[in-house]
Amino acid sequence: MSIPVAFNDIGKPSKDLLSKDYPIDGIKVEVKTSAFDGTTFKVNGHRDNKLGIIAGDIETKYVDKQNGIVLTQAWTTSNILNGKIELENNLAKGLKLELLTSYLPITHGKTIKINTIHKQPNVHSTASVDLSKLVFSANSVYGQEGFLIGAEVAYNTKLAKVSNYNAAIGYSARQYAVALHATNSLSRYTASYYQRLDESLEATAKADWDKKTNTIGLEAGAKMVLDSTSFVKGKVTNTGIVGISYTQLIRPGIKANLGFAADSAHLNENAYKVGLTLTFEN
Secondary structure, eight states: OOOOOOGGGTTHHHHHHHHTTOOOSEEEEEEEEEOTTSOEEEEEEEEETTTOOEEEEEEEEEEETTTTEEEEEEEETTOOEEEEEEEESSSSTTEEEEEEEEEETTTTEEEEEEEEEEEETTEEEEEEEETTTTEEEEEEEEEETTEEEEEEEEEETTTTEEEEEEEEEEEEOSSEEEEEEEETTTTEEEEEEEEEEETTEEEEEEEEEETTTTEEEEEEEEEEEEETTEEEEEEEETTSEEEEEEEEEEETTEEEEEEEEEEGGGGGGTOEEEEEEEEEEO
16 A cells, blocks of 8 residues: 655646746756765755846755754845754654744744644645644545545634635546646636656646636646757646746756746737756756
């Protein structure tokens, strides 16, 4: 018996194909290095094309696989200090605890969030407490022979009421996956389909319906692997938004990702975006 995916990962192949590898908002540089003891360092820099703002962060991660401990610290250019402590299989097999903190020294503002993840055959459950917002949320997924069914609920203890609830069902096979989500307190419905056509070609389609506004959104995308070092992706929506991306491994440890998006209904209004991501890793 296998462990099903987390609630947020139901329909993930379709989500990733439509959202990842499209750096259309600016120029981003990411540098990753690793020490001999397993500690990793990551530096991110991003320039927003629209606002011209440059932002970044420095992250350090220490992994102790033997004891199931992961420590992560990050410092952003907005002077925000973020921390994360992960303990896995320490108290019980299949149990993972996470403590996430954020601190802004200039205002002394802080947030604290505690996550509990429990995995066992056929069941994957998560419970979270946001101490700053006084919100408790929980979700669980049951899986059997590729079929998935999950539900999620959030409760605001300050207002003493349920603030949100969602549900999802799906089926995953080796070559394809389908999923249906009901989100925003069951007011928005999303159906997605993903298929690996062959070793070099993947395709997906997604449909959204918002019950409150009675609007429908459609999106389709594909990915083609050109060779062992490069691939292209493309997507289009029913509103005329077209996206294209190209990813190339220049050499071991150096990768470039170029993205472009345009509104085909307003091409004469300079309605396009372009971006680039460079990744350096040792």
